Amino acid sequence: MKILISGGAGFIGSHLCDALIKEKHNVVVVDNLLLGSVDNIGHLIKNDMFIFYQEELLDYESINDIFCKEKFDIVFHLAANSDIAKSLDDPSVDFNNTFLTTYNLLNLMKKHDVKKIVFASTSAIYGDTNKKIVEDFGPLFPVSHYGAAKLSSEAFISSFCENYGMQAWITRFPNVVGERATHGVILDFIKKLRDNQTELVVLGNGEQYKPYLYVKDLVEAIIYVWKNSDEKINYFNIGVESRTKVKDIARMVIEEMGLESAIKYTGGSRGWVGDVPEFNYSLEKIHGLGWKAKNSSDDAVRLSIRKILGKE
Amino acid sequence: MKILISGGAGFIGSHLCDALIKEKHNVVVVDNLLLGSVDNIGHLIKNDMFIFYQEELLDYESINDIFCKEKFDIVFHLAANSDIAKSLDDPSVDFNNTFLTTYNLLNLMKKHDVKKIVFASTSAIYGDTNKKIVEDFGPLFPVSHYGAAKLSSEAFISSFCENYGMQAWITRFPNVVGERATHGVILDFIKKLRDNQTELVVLGNGEQYKPYLYVKDLVEAIIYVWKNSDEKINYFNIGVESRTKVKDIARMVIEEMGLESAIKYTGGSRGWVGDVPEFNYSLEKIHGLGWKAKNSSDDAVRLSIRKILGKE
Numbered sequence: 306m307k308i309l310i311s312g313g314a315g316f317i318g319s320h321l322c323d324a325l326i327k328e329k330h331n332v333v334v335v336d337n338l339l340l341g342s343v344d345n346i347g348h349l350i351k352n353d354m355f356i357f358y359q360e361e362l363l364d365y366e367s368i369n370d371i372f373c374k375e376k377f378d379i380v381f382h383l384a385a386n387s388d389i390a391k392s393l394d395d396p397s398v399d400f401n402n403t404f405l406t407t408y409n410l411l412n413l414m415k416k417h418d419v420k421k422i423v424f425a426s427t428s429a430i431y432g433d434t435n436k437k438i439v440e441d442f443g444p445l446f447p448v449s450h451y452g453a454a455k456l457s458s459e460a461f462i463s464s465f466c467e468n469y470g471m472q473a474w475i476t477r478f479p480n481v482v483g484e485r486a487t488h489g490v491i492l493d494f495i496k497k498l499r500d501n502q503t504e505l506v507v508l509g510n511g512e513q514y515k516p517y518l519y520v521k522d523l524v525e526a527i528i529y530v531w532k533n534s535d536e537k538i539n540y541f542n543i544g545v546e547s548r549t550k551v552k553d554i555a556r557m558v559i560e561e562m563g564l565e566s567a568i569k570y571t572g573g574s575r576g577w578v579g580d581v582p583e584f585n586y587s588l589e590k591i592h593g594l595g596w597k598a599k600n601s602s603d604d605a606v607r608l609s610i611r612k613i614l615g616k617e
Numbered sequence: 618m619k620i621l622i623s624g625g626a627g628f629i630g631s632h633l634c635d636a637l638i639k640e641k642h643n644v645v646v647v648d649n650l651l652l653g654s655v656d657n658i659g660h661l662i663k664n665d666m667f668i669f670y671q672e673e674l675l676d677y678e679s680i681n682d683i684f685c686k687e688k689f690d691i692v693f694h695l696a697a698n699s700d701i702a703k704s705l706d707d708p709s710v711d712f713n714n715t716f717l718t719t720y721n722l723l724n725l726m727k728k729h730d731v732k733k734i735v736f737a738s739t740s741a742i743y744g745d746t747n748k749k750i751v752e753d754f755g756p757l758f759p760v761s762h763y764g765a766a767k768l769s770s771e772a773f774i775s776s777f778c779e780n781y782g783m784q785a786w787i788t789r790f791p792n793v794v795g796e797r798a799t800h801g802v803i804l805d806f807i808k809k810l811r812d813n814q815t816e817l818v819v820l821g822n823g824e825q826y827k828p829y830l831y832v833k834d835l836v837e838a839i840i841y842v843w844k845n846s847d848e849k850i851n852y853f854n855i856g857v858e859s860r861t862k863v864k865d866i867a868r869m870v871i872e873e874m875g876l877e878s879a880i881k882y883t884g885g886s887r888g889w890v891g892d893v894p895e896f897n898y899s900l901e902k903i904h905g906l907g908w909k910a911k912n913s914s915d916d917a918v919r920l921s922i923r924k925i926l927g928k929e
Contacts, residue, residue: 326785331769356652383650393780396720396723396724396773396776396777397725398722400773404769406707408712409745412708415708430772432775440756441756442753442755443752443753443754443755443756443757443770444752444754444849444852445755445757445768445772445775446753446771446772446775447772447775447776447779447809448775448776448779448780449776449779449780450773450780452772452776453769453772453773453775453776454772454773455755456768456769456773457765457769459757459758459763459769460742460757460758460759460764460766460768460769461708461712461762461765461766461769463744463758463759463760463765463766464708464759464761464762464765465708467759467760467761468705468760468761468762511700524758528803538758540756595623
């Protein structure tokens, strides 16, 4: 099968490339290298099953040429802004990189008769709620522009599926950690501690309590959902049942770096506007389909710290 | 209060102008007259409380100039493509006219520190479901691009409210009928019968059973919601409890035109792809707020036919 992976040189995308090539698929990556890096896919460049285009997904004509040439069976669309906090002052970041990339791809799929899309969505579409978040949760009022752009993407995926006989697998991720990550709390803490070993300043009160999923578990889940569900629109929360507090992440990073730094909290229940302090993410649907994460949230955080520090 | 009404020369927008001017507000209309018409606002042009700009909402610089000059207190955003069936082959119609207009307005509101938006949303965001549609319904998988574009608009309204201290009143309409309508089943039937008085061809089996809300009832509801709710994001289904079958609309149109035409059904439960044959729209929330439609669905249809035919 010939697969387009948008954002395939990115954090999650590059792990997905590894997994799909291992399954003997032909993988074509389109990535603008804004957040992605050739370092992430360097080991694949000489593989016959792998093609890389450094191209801007918003450049309709260039991507059209790639669709003409490659004749894809399916699109895995992962390209997006992935730094939620960064776009809060500038909605155009997520409008362009998270939403418009999806809309352009859908139009190209329609034009080139590509009928299947696997989409990287997010728990951020659900907004800030204390209720149990099942897949059918409503209302959907996202807090961040990132969540808004992903919800908008889902909306048009839905209308394209309905009107043009397409089929979609929508996988909604929580926080994902692991090697090749470009941002996030673990990298932040490592960077801060490299700048100042005596004190680590943590945004919020450290009580933010979230599930962190290891990237290879996530990739396994994406592929599992695609292979094991066959509705017109298949939509699943992906995650891990356990959670980790920000203050425990801080502690683990300090420990793995061999430091004895003090931790200073700025206070407040949110690290930044748009941050969702705690949520209750139902995984019953994907567990019912037969998939569970191998690594707990704590294990995922610990493993990621060690991988990022080059200790594993 | 100085109010911008986008799409104020359109079907619903022009009725909203009438109502807000009656309440002594200063009304500024921006409309590209693609679907709107000066005929709808001709009676207001000489009113000191009314200003009309024929301008394209997608033209950021021109609309920016209007924001600079007029200093709005609030935006009522009604501009959109309103012909759902028309855009099915061309997603760009709703992407541009229904979604991008919203996104541009939100950015201009942010820039000019306008903090309040009343938004014309739609039952089409809920997609095709047999379940009772309460406001908190999920999942949201719209069938039409129109529904997708309105859901995308709601998504960014939400993230703008959260991040820039804005407040929103989201009113979700069902089918709306009345004088000044530009399309819809009543106008279709009248046009078809003017072309051929002997036979009326009806798409589907005529059993599509929907609520039709009279436009002046709708406008009253929009203003009522705005005045009587004060959350960050206020969201309400607007509608009428009773419903009318398409075959009864056909019968009423034939009757009011003084004809004895035969009715021929093309068959199938949907008039067109994206048409939602029947739905069960909960109005408990708006009834709880204290508003109910004055006209039943049948009365609304009958009244609209008579108004459009110039009989009232």
